Amino acid sequence: MMKETEMKPCPFCGGKATVKVCDGSGSFYTDIGTEMFLGRKMTHCLIRCERCRAKTQAYLTRRGVFNAWNRRADNEQREAD
Numbered sequence: 001m002m003k004e005t006e007m008k009p010c011p012f013c014g015g016k017a018t019v020k021v022c023d024g025s026g027s028f029y030t031d032i033g034t035e036m037f038l039g040r041k042m043t044h045c046l047i048r049c050e051r052c053r054a055k056t057q058a059y060l061t062r063r064g065v066f067n068a069w070n071r072r073a074d075n076e077q078r079e080a081d
């Protein structure tokens with residue numbers, strides 16, 4: 001399988017960001033890279049910083065949430081310059 005796009009570090013604290021997947025119940029789970037996990041179906045996902053808990057909005061696809069996270073990381077870095 002192809003590796004997902006590299007995630008940028010958190011734009012706020014530089015911490016490690018991770019993908020969280022949701023099954024529609026409002027609970028988040030660690031992403032294992034598949035649509036099905038623990039017998040559940042992924043309905044949406046978001047990216048959250050493990051250090052400061054900054055997170056994106058929920059997106060339907062990993063591609064969408066990756067783009068959103070990386071775009072924000074770019075924006076924040078530009079504003080900080």
Ligand SMILES: [Zn+2]
Pocket residue numbers: 010011012013014015049050051052053054
């Ligand atoms: Zn952070």
